[in-house]
Amino acid sequence: MRRPAPGAAAIAARIAAVGYGATVYVLFLLVFSWAIAFVEDIRISIGDADLVPRTIDRGGPTVPAAIALLVNVVLLTLFAAQHSVMARAGFKRWWTRIVPVAVERSTYVLAASLCLAALMWWWCPVTTELWDVSGKLLSGVLVAVSLAGWLLVLTSTFLIDHFDLFGLRQVIADARGRPAPTYRFVTPLWYGMVRHPIYLGFLIAFWVTPTMTVGHLVFAIATTGFVLLGIQLEERDLVRAFGADYLAYRKRVPMLLPGLRHRV
Numbered sequence: 001m002r003r004p005a006p007g008a009a010a011i012a013a014r015i016a017a018v019g020y021g022a023t024v025y026v027l028f029l030l031v032f033s034w035a036i037a038f039v040e041d042i043r044i045s046i047g048d049a050d051l052v053p054r055t056i057d058r059g060g061p062t063v064p065a066a067i068a069l070l071v072n073v074v075l076l077t078l079f080a081a082q083h084s085v086m087a088r089a090g091f092k093r094w095w096t097r098i099v100p101v102a103v104e105r106s107t108y109v110l111a112a113s114l115c116l117a118a119l120m121w122w123w124c125p126v127t128t129e130l131w132d133v134s135g136k137l138l139s140g141v142l143v144a145v146s147l148a149g150w151l152l153v154l155t156s157t158f159l160i161d162h163f164d165l166f167g168l169r170q171v172i173a174d175a176r177g178r179p180a181p182t183y184r185f186v187t188p189l190w191y192g193m194v195r196h197p198i199y200l201g202f203l204i205a206f207w208v209t210p211t212m213t214v215g216h217l218v219f220a221i222a223t224t225g226f227v228l229l230g231i232q233l234e235e236r237d238l239v240r241a242f243g244a245d246y247l248a249y250r251k252r253v254p255m256l257l258p259g260l261r262h263r264v
Contacts, residue, residue, distance in 0.1 A: 014102075014188045021106040021171035024113070028166055031113040036150050038120045039205055039219075040143070041159040057125050057213050068124035072218055075119040080226040082115045087230075089237050102174035106167030126215035140208040149204030152190065156197040185242045188250060193258045195235075195249065199227045200256050215241070231255060 037044060037052040044051040044060075054060045065072075070226045085091055086108050096104050133139045163169045170180060190197035206220045 004102075005114070013100075013176075017100065017102050017106075017171045018175050020103055021167045024106045024110045025166050025168055028109050028113050031117050034120060035116060036147075036205075038123075040146060041209075041211070046105075054120065054123060055125075056123065056216050056219060057127055057211070060122075061125050063124055065126050065128070068126050068215070069218060070127075071122065071124050072215065073222065075122055076219070076222040077228070079115045079119050080222075080229075082111055083226070084230060086111060086234060087242070088233065101175075101180060102170050103167070105164075105170050109166050126213060126218070128214045130212045130214065130217060132212075133210040142208050143209045146205050146208040149201045149208065151207075152201030152204065153198050154201075156190050156201060159190060159197075160186065183241070185245045187253070192253065195253050195255050196231055199231060203227060203256070205233075 034052060036042075038055050041055045041057045042052060043055060050059075086095070092104060095107075097105050133142060157165050161169065173180060194200055203224060206223055209216060235246075235250065239250075
């Protein structure tokens with residue numbers, strides 16, 4: 001039996017959802033690129049305009065270190081809270097009573113992108129150096145390793161389903177009148193080495209640096225704590241979703257460090 005054709009209002013809503021999802025995805029790409037420049041301490045300018053006006057170690061207001069650290073900790077806490085709460089299955093069940101299911105993921109990505117942009121915009125650098133590698137060769141190697149961490153993040157998203165993670169797959173399926181995509185338990189490439197290569201990539205990017213300042217260290221420690229907490233919450237949801245398959249995977253594959261047992 002054929003489904004009745006959707007009315008004009010339904011078609012308009014589906015087109016709007018696709019436009020919303022695409023706009024959010026472009027925003028994510030911009031913020032993600034900004035995050036790389038922010039963490040790697042790269043200033044990008046065109047003429048007199050700074051495309052990256054503030055990085056983890058440069059720009060921003062001159063304030064006492066104690067106030068800067070307080071502001072930064074608050075920003076990091078808000079960012080972590082948004083990620084932890086909105087990613088949980090219970091929140092999603094409640095949230096989709098308010099927003100359409102098709103745009104739930106895009107809305108999460110929008111909130112995450114705005115929180116990250118706010119963190120970078122209001123970040124207060126604390127530039128007291130803890131170490132500084134001055135040699136060009138070793139400094140270049142450390143920068144390359146850090147950038148490799150970002151590449152690990154990006155490639156890992158494509159290995160599982162990049163466009164699903166960022167909401168495009170859902171809005172396109174809805175526009176075609178198809179059911180929401182189902183999830184299969186797969187462990188391609190990096191996922192056969194560690195259970196959380198995306199988080200591993202972030203940790204590499206955040207910790208490997210030729211110049212470690214107090215502000216950068218606070219950022220790295222806080223995000224590491226968030227990653228470890230996020231893994232516990234995420235794995236609880238994954239066990240509920242995939243049951244014995246994920247439990248067996250957790251016993252077989254380490255969490256973050258290749259070659260070590262599942263505890264790490």
